[in-house]
Amino acid sequence: MNAVKTPMIGRMLQNITVALFSIWMLTACGHNSKSEITSKLNNQLTRLNENKSNNINTKSPIKLADSLRISLSEYVELNPNDTLSATYLYELAKINGDYFQNFHRSTDILTQLIQKFPDHRLREDAWFLKGYTFNNYLNNTDRAKATYEAYLKAYPNGEYAESARFEIKSMEMSPEEMIRQFENQNSDSN
Numbered sequence: 001m002n003a004v005k006t007p008m009i010g011r012m013l014q015n016i017t018v019a020l021f022s023i024w025m026l027t028a029c030g031h032n033s034k035s036e037i038t039s040k041l042n043n044q045l046t047r048l049n050e051n052k053s054n055n056i057n058t059k060s061p062i063k064l065a066d067s068l069r070i071s072l073s074e075y076v077e078l079n080p081n082d083t084l085s086a087t088y089l090y091e092l093a094k095i096n097g098d099y100f101q102n103f104h105r106s107t108d109i110l111t112q113l114i115q116k117f118p119d120h121r122l123r124e125d126a127w128f129l130k131g132y133t134f135n136n137y138l139n140n141t142d143r144a145k146a147t148y149e150a151y152l153k154a155y156p157n158g159e160y161a162e163s164a165r166f167e168i169k170s171m172e173m174s175p176e177e178m179i180r181q182f183e184n185q186n187s188d189s190n
Helices: 002-029 034-053 059-078 083-098 103-116 123-136 141-154 161-171 175-189
Strands: none
Touching (some): 034 059, 083 103, 123 141, 123 161, 141 161
């Protein structure tokens, strides 16, 4: 008779444990709706961008950036197919580069956005920013050129097409050729 009661008691304890865990999770996580969470994240992003545009150089923006980096990553992880995740990936890439000089992580995040959200409005920006980061921060001209070429293939008449072509052309020039071109442009404008 004990053998019959033991599995039943075990299942009851398991169900009670699951119920208590669920209650704890609801209490611990609060009852924030998705819209409340996104509103809070967007407000924090606005604050961070205002600090940056006002050139406020304190530790406060770094703390906010670090907190946002964690919160945005969690949102993206919990909502991988949400189009808002694409926006948050773009912001994460900028935060990693601008505040933490983690440019490798930044390019990885941009790649994730490009691959996961092929129709998102920020995809074009992500392509260009990725190429720019490879060229100007990671000094990896091969990857920069390949990224710019991929950008131009996807967006031949895009917002950054002229800049991408200029970047590729500049990578192929010697410093002396760049100086001559700059001098010629300046003399043409005078």
